[in-house]
Amino acid sequence: MNFDLTPEQDQLRDAVRALGRKYGHGYFVEKAKAGAHTTELWQEAGRLGYLGVNIPTEYGGGGGGITELAIVCEELAAAGCPLLLLVVSPAIAATVINKHGTDEQRKRHLPGLADGSQKIVFAITEPEAGSNFHRLGTVARRDGDDWLLTGRKCYISGVDEAGHVLVVARTEDASTGKLKPALFIVPTDAPGLERSRLDMEILSPENQFLLYLDDVRLPADALVGESLDAGLPALFSGLNPERITVAAMGAGTGRYAIERASAYTATRTVWGGRSIGSHQGVAHPLAHAAVQVELARLMIHKAATLYDAGRDLEAGVAGNMAKYAAGEAAALAVDTAVQALGGAGMTTEYGVATLLGAVRAGRIAPVSREMILNFVAQHVLGQDKSY
Numbered sequence: 367m368n369f370d371l372t373p374e375q376d377q378l379r380d381a382v383r384a385l386g387r388k389y390g391h392g393y394f395v396e397k398a399k400a401g402a403h404t405t406e407l408w409q410e411a412g413r414l415g416y417l418g419v420n421i422p423t424e425y426g427g428g429g430g431g432i433t434e435l436a437i438v439c440e441e442l443a444a445a446g447c448p449l450l451l452l453v454v455s456p457a458i459a460a461t462v463i464n465k466h467g468t469d470e471q472r473k474r475h476l477p478g479l480a481d482g483s484q485k486i487v488f489a490i491t492e493p494e495a496g497s498n499f500h501r502l503g504t505v506a507r508r509d510g511d512d513w514l515l516t517g518r519k520c521y522i523s524g525v526d527e528a529g530h531v532l533v534v535a536r537t538e539d540a541s542t543g544k545l546k547p548a549l550f551i552v553p554t555d556a557p558g559l560e561r562s563r564l565d566m567e568i569l570s571p572e573n574q575f576l577l578y579l580d581d582v583r584l585p586a587d588a589l590v591g592e593s594l595d596a597g598l599p600a601l602f603s604g605l606n607p608e609r610i611t612v613a614a615m616g617a618g619t620g621r622y623a624i625e626r627a628s629a630y631t632a633t634r635t636v637w638g639g640r641s642i643g644s645h646q647g648v649a650h651p652l653a654h655a656a657v658q659v660e661l662a663r664l665m666i667h668k669a670a671t672l673y674d675a676g677r678d679l680e681a682g683v684a685g686n687m688a689k690y691a692a693g694e695a696a697a698l699a700v701d702t703a704v705q706a707l708g709g710a711g712m713t714t715e716y717g718v719a720t721l722l723g724a725v726r727a728g729r730i731a732p733v734s735r736e737m738i739l740n741f742v743a744q745h746v747l748g749q750d751k752s753y
């Protein structure tokens with residue numbers, strides 16, 4: 367068992383931490399409040415190679431794995447910059463295209479994802495289907511060599527910042543007549559693709575959208591992979607990276623909140639000479655949150671190690687557990703930090719309450735805590751499904 371990062375991973379962590387701190391939470395909040403994006407940070411992270419750490423070197427990436435990308439997600443979040451699009455573009459889209467795309471798709475898309483000049487976002491959620499992806503209603507039909515996509519998607523992050531969206535649709539399997547999933551790389555300016563921004567109660571520089579696809583015409587090579595059979599494995603290949611990196615973002619956010627609160631409670635005095643942190647009613651909840659965050663980090667490390675070793679099934683269990691643990695720990699850490707800071711906790715200046723919406727959403731998306739508990743109940747505990 368090895369709990370240490372390699373020297374290269376250590377260096378990556380220190381370098382990403384330095385970049386995150388250069389921008390900091392103030393920058394993140396300022397952009398979010400202005401309705402702007404964290405473009406400078408994204409571009410610099412891309413130039414420094416941090417967005418492509420998990421992409422093969424032949425496409426301009428770092429040749430590492432999800433362990434490296436999780437380090438990037440965690441350290442930026444720990445500096446107060448939890449960038450959701452890291453989970454969508456380098457973690458999901460780059461993995462899916464690298465593992466299941468055609469040579470041509472890899473050559474066309476991976477270099478831009480690696481240097482950050484291109485973003486590909488991910489659209490699976492639908493208003494009617496929700497957590498039940500078996501009910502997806504977005505349909506892909508053949509029209510000659512082309513594909514026509516029709517359907518609706520909701521809560522899709524970052525469509526306004528991306529050149530393409532990876533859309534999960536369904537097609538009919540000619541051999542069985544059953545509907546099977548297929549992934550399409552759709553330009554965000556494709557005729558027939560409309561979007562409207564959702565008003566969300568999350569302070570974030572990234573936006574969520576409703577997408578309307580009305581006979582969006584795509585060439586044959588928009589389909590991910592050589593054939594329709596690539597659809598299901600391609601879809602599943604994005605899930606573990608998604609869960610592991612979103613968990614890392616949660617753990618980083620938890621660390622950030624606890625660090626802010628601890629610095630404050632160690633020096634704030636309101637009862638004579640002693641700091642408020644000397645009172646166990648203040649210190650214990652922070653210590654408890656720190657334990658939860660550290661436990662989540664351990665599970666993230668395990669999940670990423672299993673994933674990078676190609677042990678996908680075990681990584682699936684560990685990744686789900688890591689996502690659950692980190693989602694809960696991040697929400698607890700931010701809420702506890704706000705409480706420990708008192709009134710200051712609710713100010714913009716102290717930069718903790720600004721994360722309440724994001725960590726709350728982290729218990730719902732990209733997979734809810736309940737759906738993870740269902741997964742664990744069925745696949746680890748052998749329980750029947752109720753649905």
Ligand SMILES: Cc1cc2nc3c(=O)[nH]c(=O)nc-3n(C[C@H](O)[C@H](O)[C@H](O)COP(=O)(O)OP(=O)(O)OC[C@H]3O[C@@H](n4cnc5c(N)ncnc54)[C@H](O)[C@@H]3O)c2cc1C
Pocket residue numbers: 454487488489490491492495496497498520521522523524568574727730731732733734735736737740753
């Ligand atoms: C900030 C944010 C960003 C997002 N970004 C994206 C994105 O980029 N791309 C994308 O495709 N989607 C995105 N989503 C969507 C997200 O993945 C979904 O919100 C999530 O999967 C839950 O689906 P739902 O909202 O339809 O909830 P529903 O499925 O309607 O569920 C509502 C509640 O019921 C619970 N529930 C449902 N079924 C069961 C069951 N069988 N057992 C127990 N409990 C159950 C759920 O856990 C949840 O608490 C984003 C969402 C948010 C909030």
